[in-house]
Amino acid sequence: MTTPSQQLVDFDWKFAINVANSKTDDNNGAARLYLKLTTMSNNGTNRTDIPLSVTLEQFYALVHQLEKAKLEMDVYG
Amino acid sequence: MPDHHSYQDPFYGWTTPKTISLCVQKLKECNSLPFQAIQKLISMSEAQILNEQASSSSSSSLEILMKFSKNHSISIENLLVIFNGFVHVLRLALKPPAAFLKSDIFKDDLRDLKFSEQIIEGFHNILFGTKRDQLYNIIQERDRPRLPFLQSFDWNLDVTLTTASLSRCIEPLLFFQFHTTDNRCLTFEVPIKKFNELRYNTALLLKEMEEVDGKQALKLLET
Numbered sequence: 001m002t003t004p005s006q007q008l009v010d011f012d013w014k015f016a017i018n019v020a021n022s023k024t025d026d027n028n029g030a031a032r033l034y035l036k037l038t039t040m041s042n043n044g045t046n047r048t049d050i051p052l053s054v055t056l057e058q059f060y061a062l063v064h065q066l067e068k069a070k071l072e073m074d075v076y077g
Numbered sequence: 078m079p080d081h082h083s084y085q086d087p088f089y090g091w092t093t094p095k096t097i098s099l100c101v102q103k104l105k106e107c108n109s110l111p112f113q114a115i116q117k118l119i120s121m122s123e124a125q126i127l128n129e130q131a132s133s134s135s136s137s138s139l140e141i142l143m144k145f146s147k148n149h150s151i152s153i154e155n156l157l158v159i160f161n162g163f164v165h166v167l168r169l170a171l172k173p174p175a176a177f178l179k180s181d182i183f184k185d186d187l188r189d190l191k192f193s194e195q196i197i198e199g200f201h202n203i204l205f206g207t208k209r210d211q212l213y214n215i216i217q218e219r220d221r222p223r224l225p226f227l228q229s230f231d232w233n234l235d236v237t238l239t240t241a242s243l244s245r246c247i248e249p250l251l252f253f254q255f256h257t258t259d260n261r262c263l264t265f266e267v268p269i270k271k272f273n274e275l276r277y278n279t280a281l282l283l284k285e286m287e288e289v290d291g292k293q294a295l296k297l298l299e300t
Binding site: 011012013014015016017018019020021022023032034 | 230231232233234235236237238239240241249250
């Protein structure tokens with residue numbers, strides 16, 4: 001699953017609470033994280049921004065996967 | 078009673094369009110075509126403008142024309158010319174604004190084009206019949222070049238609490254999401270200053286629309 005063409009260069013985040021919505025009101029108070037991953041190709045030419053918006057559960061799942069990866073790296077590191 | 082030819086041009090323009098003169102000529106040549114078939118052709122030409130799929134018979138208009146050509150032993154080219162002429166007559170009649178087309182003047186013009194009385198009745202029933210509003214609506218809304226429409230517009234107002242660089246910044250955050258009819262989904266963030274400009278421009282636009290409505294020059298002259 002390696003992608004040799006693009007490398008993660010920056011990981012910017014923003015944490016926000018939903019106050020009002022044009023759809024139904026049951027989403028009030030839901031917390032959301034806005035991530036912006038910046039990747040750059042190997043020879044340093046193309047910078048691409050990947051904006052994402054994740055809910056809290058999705059973010060915890062992401063953190064869980066990252067911590068698992070970190071544990072594996074520490075075993076071999 | 079002055080002849081309407083002195084003050085109003087016929088609905089098809091200054092000269093007879095070639096499509097219509099060919100259609101009349103072919104109708105005279107194929108006088109073996111029974112009137113029922115002609116009636117069916119007229120209603121098919123109406124359906125062509127309305128762009129309905131013939132749901133009752135599950136055959137397209139081209140198949141119906143092939144069936145006619147076999148049943149009455151008339152070549153398919155002649156039938157196509159006749160069908161084309163009918164659709165053309167309907168389109169030309171729908172071109173001037175609805176109030177300009179008076180039914181007796183319309184029938185007179187059709188007589189000048191040398192259509193038979195039954196056909197004139199058929200056209201008259203279509204243009205002044207039940208589907209009249211629908212036909213005019215279609216011509217207005219559909220048959221001109223248009224950009225994609227805005228289908229739905231959603232917004233989302235959040236309050237940013239922390240970011241990667243600031244630990245306590247209470248700031249409002251506004252997102253818009255536009256869905257257009259060509260299946261594009263455009264999502265973007267709106268700074269509050271731009272949002273206030275948007276509100277100002279919307280109010281200005283509404284006021285200008287009201288002013289345009291009142292201008293005398295844009296009112297339709299009803300004869």
